[in-house]
Amino acid sequence: MQGAVAELGSSLYGGIATWQDTAADRLPSARTSKKTSRRGFLSSAISHRYPLFADLFRPCGRGQTEVRQSGRCSVSPHACFLVSGQVCRGCADHLRRMFANSVLASSPPLSSLSPSISHSGGCASGNVKGGEGVSGTLSSFLQHGGLQDGGVLRRRGGWSQGFGGRGGGGGVCTPAIDVTAAALTSSEDDGDNRRTSTTVTIRSATREDEEEEETPSASAAAATTALDRDLGLGLTELTAISPVDGRYGDKLKKSLRAIFSEYGLIRYRALVEVRWLQKLSEIQGVSEVPPLSESAQRLLEEIASGFGLEDAARVKEVERITNHDVKAVEYVLKTLLGTDPELSRVLEFVHFACTSEDINNLAHGLMLKEALEKQLLPAMDGIISALRRLAHLHADKPMLSRTHGQPASPTTVGKEMAIFCYRLARQREALGKTRPMGKIAGAVGNYNAHMVAYPDVDWQAVAESFVTSLGLDFNPYTTQIEPHDYLAEVFDCITRFNNILIGFDRDVWGYISLGYFKQKTVAGEVGSSTMPHKVNPIDFENSEGNLGIANSLFNHLSGKLPISRWQRDLTDSTVLRNLGVGIAHSMIAYQSTMRGISKLEVDQQRINEDLDGSWEVLGEPIQTVMRKYGVEKPYEKLKEFTRGKSVSQQSLREFIDGLEIPPEPKQRLKELTPHTYIGNAAQQAHNV
Helix, strand or coil: CCCCCCCCCCCCCCCCCCCCCCCHHHCHHHHHHHHHHHHHHHHHHHHHHCHHHCCCCCCCCCCCCCECCCCCECCCHHHHHHHHCCCCHHHHHHHHHHHCCECCECCCCCCCCCCCEEECCCCCCCCCCCCCCEEECHHHHHHHCCHHHCCCCCCCCCCCCCCCCCCCCCCECCCCEEEEEEEEEEEEEECCEEEEEEEEEEEECCHHHHHHCCCCCHHHHHHHHHHHHHHCCCCCCCCCCCCCCCCCHHHHCCCCHHHHCHHHHHHHHHHHHHHHHHHHHHCCCCCCCCCCCHHHHHHHHHHHHHCCHHHHHHHHHHHHHHCCHHHHHHHHHHHHHCCCHHHHCCHHHCCCCCCHHHHHHHHHHHHHHHHHHHHHHHHHHHHHHHHHHHHHHCCCCEEEEEECCEEEEEEEHHHHHHHHHHHHHHHHHHHHHCCCEECCCCCCCCCHHHHHHCCCCCHHHHHHHHHHHCCCEECCCCCCCCCCHHHHHHHHHHHHHHHHHHHHHHHHHHHHHHCCEEECCCCCCCCCCCCCCCCCCHHHHHHHHHHHHHHHHHHHHHHHCCCCCCCCCCHHHHHHCCCCHHHHHHHHHHHHHHHHHHCEEECHHHHHHHHHCCHHHHHHHHHHHHHHCCCCCHHHHHHHHHCCCCCCHHHHHHHHHCCCCCHHHHHHHHHCCCCCCCCCHHHHHHHC
């Protein structure tokens, strides 16, 4: 490491750390010890001295310090000034938001350190004289602000009391503080590392400034303060826009994030690039990439299997320069491979003859394959198994059916569960048979560049071998893109599964409303903010809602993705970035359904009450037997006897006694009850 950590004095009081990373410092072999020492020292010092600043000043995992004119730095924007001793435009903007409309406790005059901060205006304590223009740094302010003596940082739209520690005068700077970033002022070229500094100016608003602006209302000022505060928020459960990453984040972070996130896509792209280089080394006709040694293969495997968040972050840094995501992966891989003498000789065969979509379509296929095999299909299996258990457990429990919401011929609780079990199992089986496909055929699907470079190689056979080695099916007929037909098949199949599950959620919701199912109560859970007695079917409602969102996304994906102008347009690119969103909502729904099922208890007493009050449903078997024995107008006679009327066991038996049919069927009809008139429902439930 060329640069050294600048003297921090007494736990950050002496200045700001300045690090300069060399290219070698970014390689895997150099990461661990340097990263650990940097992060450990800073986190320890900050946590001890400035506990409330821990998130604000936390450096990123690598602690790199490049600052580019794009306004972004390779460390956390919150930590740019602390780690590098300089401030990029992005971080200066962050400082502006942090300090706008804030109040600072008085402090001794600021000493001069970099980055330069000019402070003019009055201070109630007199420690900083108005107009003196004393220059210093944010770290110097922290140094003299007294936090080391236990000062308290409180949010009140900015800084508040508690800076009266060492040297503090206890007063308050009266002018509002405005932080602005000047243009980039200097630039140093240090080998591979380009470091650019920005001057940050903190000035107090003058009376002239105040006169020029209208006095905002209290509500407007509060809204502005809240906005300034919110602009600095990082991504957490509370700040995420999508509930997938917010409210429901904990349910998915161990599963889908590693697959469908930006990191997941980059990781799979890197995997495909590495595997393609390995494949080229196996082709006899490509002599420029000879068979790789064991050590070279081992390094490639380490990169492929160990491609982590730090590597993906490095890709994003390069992408800010290239403005091309796949090319950024290629460049980062070349950097990593360049440390090996053997692999450095074949660097230009990384991404050889590939178009971006050769890499992307295979990455997407692998992402979906992993999600299906490890997450979605097991979750579907869990629901199907739970329904099968319900079907078997309640196979013999009679229940009044309802058609059009009205009492109908009885069934059993188990048989109704068996119906959904069977239907869902069919869709799950169909989804399991749908295999992701892939291509690696170049710019328009014809292996044009491949065949010019190596005309004697059977590139289509190589491509098929490569794609199938990844566990994907090979698509021989493509343009620049794999046509995405299989994606539409997958999403349509999931949609059908979800639609069936919506039907189940609604049916169970209805049975709960009828009282056929009770729900186990959960200690501490609240059903209503005003009605203490409520035990709501929230799990099935949550499931239904998430399934609806998922299906709307799947419908768009399956309708849009198979359509592309000529050999390729870019409309599929942004759509494919939502590949995992519908699956995420589906997974949330499946978890909710499973949770709801686990709370269900059959209330047979309530079910029996409905059966005992619905003797009219036996009109169906009676008129059917009457038909068998030639009784004239059997349907019409039962209609006149039962429709819209109250029918009891006694009145029904009297009606049967008056029928001109043989004694044996007459007796069988008289013994029939709504509890026993269930056909083979129990058998169907046991057989599922």
